[in-house]
Amino acid sequence: MNRSLILALGLLATPVMAQDKPVLTVYAPDYFASEWGPGPAIETAFEAICECDLEYKTGDLLPRLMLEGDKTDADVGIGFTTDETRRARETGLFAPHEQDVTGLTLPVEWDDDVFLPFNWGHTAFVYDTDYVSDPPASFDALVDAPEDAYRIAIQDPRTSISGLALILWVKSIYGDEAGDVWEELAPKILTVTKGWSEAYGLFSEGEADMVLSFTTSPAYHIIAEGDETVKAAIFPEGHYFMVEQVAKLAGTDVPELADQFMGFVLSETFQSLIPEANWSMPAKLPADRLPEGFQQLEMPEKVLFYDEETAFELRDAAIDEWVAALRR
Known part of the structure; x- marks a missing residue:
């Protein structure tokens, strides 16, 4: 192969390589990533700030993670409930979320250092x-x-x-x-x-x-x-x-990106998407920031x-x- 052809191929390949982005793999229930769930809007909002590609893999969240163990592709799991987190915690697959949970708008106290709440009902x-x-x-x-x-x-x-x-x-x-x-x-x-x-x-x-x-x-x-x-x-x-939670996988190969996502979960951007995308109560959003339809609800x-x-x-x-x- 002559030098001019090698140079031309190298120039063609450069833009493709420049476009490569790190991938954050998020395991989620089917509903979450569906077109009527909160996943698509959250993906768009996070990708706008992370310079990454967020990819969902959907299905039965905990059973899949337990089956795959430390060979899982997941960096983050989202959609756990407190009725199943005991089993999840026992797997040893998860790392502390390291997020500040003061100011949560839950009706109960929350001090879990692994599972981070994102909505409730x-x-x-x-x-x-x-x-x-x-x-x-x-x-x-x-x-x-x-x-x-x-x-x-x-x-x-x-x-x-x-x-x-x-x-x-x-x-x-x-x-x-x-x-x-x-x-x-x-x-x-x-x-x-x-x-x-x-x-x-x-x-x-x-x-x-x-x-x-x-x-x-x-x-x-x-x-x-x-x-x-x-x-x-x-x-x-x-x-x-019932509260839904997100957790970071200890074995993630993009730990900084996973941490960035965990921080994003309690951001106003993420939380403001929950009411009208997941039709549930956000974990950290003042009542006066809820859509009017939520303020009409009997609780x-x-x-x-x-x-x-x-x-x-x-x-x-x-x-x-x-x-x-x-x-x-």
Whole structure:
């Protein structure tokens, strides 16, 4: 090959090499990176400041990380809940986030040095006032209602974080009587879906009177549809609090980039995207900065919450109670 050809090829290759950027690989649940989730907007905002390429790999977050172990390609994992962080922590795959968590707008104190919260919400039964004129005023009222009073769509706690939150919600209110409560609720349960989207789809199509969702769900209908008929039933017994978190992988090969992303999570840019992209409450954004539709929401006065140790200890027995009741 002559020298002029070598020089020409080298000149052609130079712009391509100059465009190479470091890649931050973020493992996330399917919903997060979908076109209707917060992932795309977060990707755009972060890439504008990081001079990098943020790439999502989606699927079952924790099971995938546990399977891959220290050979994982992940630099960051996003979408963990406190009902599963005990198992995640035990893998030893994660490093401290090293972020300042003062000023969080959570309804509980937060001091975890590994898992960093980015949004939160309360589980709730959501209904449409056009179809349900007499919603239950309490959890007891829902349990005691006639069998044909409501057709409720819920999610499976074995495959859904919201479904798991539901059985922990019931456990936190009723304790040892949770199994009996599920037997009372079983005839009112129209269907159990694998995930949240399937259940909410049935509700949206009018096939279910009520759906297990979150106290923030009505905000979507208010803001995106101009519809104020969708409400969350607020119960005096309290509502189970669920927070989603992000963590840095200890084995990341781009640690400075991963740290930059962890810092970005609590930035106003990131947090301001959460309400209307994830339809949940941001972890660090003052109430007066929330969209108007969120400021209209009814919120529970009592927050129910299990720390990760308690949630871990209760999980299997609570699922067994649920399965036994629904099989009868």
